[in-house]
Amino acid sequence: METTQTIKLSKLIHREKEIISLHFTYNAELQQCVKSLIGYKWSHTHKAWYFENRPGILSELFNAFKGKAWLDYSTVKNNSTALVLGSARITEHPSSRLGLLNERQKAKVTEFKKWMLSKRYSKNTVHTYTDALTTFLRYHSTKNTENLNNHDLIDFNNHYILANKFSASYQNQVVSAIKLFFRKVENKKLDPELIDRPKRPKLLPNILSKEEVKELLEKTSNLKHKAMLSLIYACGLRCGELLRLKPEHLDCNRNLLIIKQSKGRKDRITPLSSKILVLLKEYNKIHEPRLYLFEGQKPGGMYDERSLQQVLKTNLLKTSIKKPVTLHWLRHSYATHLLENGTDLRYIQELLGHSSSRTTEIYTHVSTKSLQTITSPFDYL
Template structure:
């Protein structure tokens, strides 16, 4: 039977249900790229009733030379309430963040923090507030027990509005900041890393943990990898758009490449190197942290373990093996050597013997 795609209006009247040969991987990948999504609750592939999305599906079908059957788009009148001044500010705020090309995580965090600032002072607008009122707001939030990291986020989000969106002078730098504690990085011993990997039987999960420890990748860097980032002929892995929008090239070990090939033969990802339950969908941050937590429990590690601890362990173990700290800085993608120097506080080779051992007691 000839391959075909058809759209049918669902009972709710806001989505089309998309019918096509689900086993046909190229067709499925093309439709997902065009905007079709899988709804686990409905157990069906759906497409929102938007002219632009329908046109993208039509173009995808035309490119694959397969027929598309689609009913005409219904005319749905929408009466939207006028935007509030706060909503207009949020729109301008989000636009400025987008133009500054901040990371998606930073955009979400700033938007959430600034929205809380607006809601607290509504109906007053930020430009009507005095500097003292902003300090009072910060003091009240601190009194609720927020973390120092979230306090800094609030300050940065508020500063961004006044200085970047409204072009105000940098007077808001005068908002007091908490003193950053100098904490040693939390890491795992080599035996603990080995136990963690040995107790991770799923090949996808093991490869993600091996990349975090074997190359010192951050969580976002692991999950943003694509198939094109692995160059087996040169034995390198490219990290694109890491923290600070920096790219870097890392040496790829033979053992890790072997595991990655076995994983690929089993899962056949299409877009991202590690995909979720739906093809072409990036594996989620929370799911990966849960993988680490469960692996640590199976390995008998009592204290809390996060994926970032594998990055800390990578850097510390390199330093203990005699690797030059400047090279470690480059491998980790640190802008400043001072950031890399925190590992000198925990590397075993930097600790002198106690003079008590020489007393012969």
Template sequence: MPVIRMEFPFDFDLKELVKAYPDAAWYPKESVWAVPYADTRVSSLLAHFRGNNVWLDYSLVKKAELPQVWPELPPLADRIGAEIQRFRDWLRNRRYAEATVKNYCDSISVFFRFLENKDPEEVTNEDMELFNRDYILARGLSESYQSLFINGVKLYFAILEDRKLEPEIIRRPRRAKKLPHVLSKEEVKAILEALTYPKHRLILLLLYSCGLRRGELINLRVTDIQLERGVLMVRKGKGNKDRLVRFPPMLRGILQSYIKASQPREYLIEGQKGGAYSEKSLAEVFKKALHLSGINKPATPHWLRHSYATHLHEGGTDIRFIQELLGHQSSRTTEIYTHVSTRKIREIRSPIEDMDLEI
């Protein structure tokens, strides 16, 4: 069966966007996401991924439309792999987030493979510039991947090689100022009401009503629920910070019924065999709710958190309280929700409203 392959640099939200596309499937043997080919599939994919860095491979569809085929990078030499393992151990000993450890080590691995396993002591600023030009820019990889590469390589050479590569050789890209994706209250309501299975419905309710990140919900323990105080304790959120989040009293009944029926041992939301629920399963729950609600948007579970913050602001909640509830270190991060909130926009009259027009 002909398929269309979808390739992209690792990005969690982008991966969730791919998973949200109908019929998208992961092929572990080829390590690639793909969808069955159909006559209308290409235009549909382009619309779905507009503005995102996804490479669509049509090689099994039309031979005349073959994109740039990049040569395979050589495998990583054992000696370089051992050095990267030392770096991985150093990061973990300093309690870097596991996602950061993986992203830094993966980017450094690609860097050395691109350099054909060049000895780290011989790597220069020119090698960084070459990788940036002939790998990152040539393949159209994202600004976030470029920044990740710069951060990872700088730290690797500072720690393991005890020398500093000049960061100015590659100008750090300006982070794209993208507005968060927000669902309307009506859309959120439809998603929250789409599923009837108690565990799945509770997952969606908590993501939105408490503004939780996916990892925060998955790591939520039964003992973190403090119903008598009306709060949830989010432990070791982003930046390894704890915070309190208000728990809506209207959800007390469904929470108690769920706990009584499911009897989770440690984590509030547990997998079928116990232990923490997986992010993949959580994404599938959201994908099913999105489909049943009839909302035709490339939404991800994180959109519920964005919507929670925006709806709070539209309801008049002070931005400083929203910052605390979301666990943002800087108010500048939270202020982005003022740009998608319609609270003030609705108060602005368009000049056309003052004209005596016949429409």
């Protein structure tokens, strides 16, 4: 087959993750090539197949489409991977050593996935752990799971994860997935503790000042968009929590918002200020939502997360704010401003839905109220 068809690769942000999208005219053979790779998904927003932008994904794509199509990757060039378009020469990323799963391995991955679903693990955890286990088994594609041992685990860590300079977060995910799989599915003693879990960097949350939040909301003229961004900040919501809200979750009589099945499958309530209630009543009167509080283009359909991110980006351009703000910054800002207003840390933990107070305590490091009362010894010189 001549390589006449071109596939345009684009680097995008989708559901707060960086992805590589594939745009091409419908072709059954090319579609099968996409489905032969691990981690493929379809985006209704972008009308394209996509993969999470993970290390080695470009090499996997070029290997899959070699001789079948041209890949235009001009906008997503990765310096760590040297590729020559239209040529048989490919300088492969080390991760291209991954083989294909045999039938027994596929069955084990499926069994692991079904077990996690039966235990009601979150959709994201199921996807992450399944993908991590699949990568481990692909690295050892010539072995069946019953033949894998601690030496294979150490080899995978040293010659795949560390050799490819994958992140500490990725290493922790893989170790957790392998540990769970062998303990619960294989009932086999494989010791992931032989691999030292890297310490995660302790990053401070990014926040906006009260003045910056006010400017952003004032510059948001569209009523629905203003209501959505305002509610995230007013109640410290995660993006997914906002989008899953339904009209009946607003308890206007008690000035409360009920958040159903948030992270960790927990329900929680948070107070609604009189100011945000006025805005929401105005929104409800005009838009009359049916199923979800904030619906997309189709009545009764959930508002798209990517569209909300674009709403934020568009309205930021109208402000003087030059920071790379994300929707989660509004949640961080809510918690920090509560702390600066004197709210007890324990209450903030409940309002945010944190299981551990240690998670909430990070906001004490970005609250400036106490810091501003400290006099530098430099002033006494």
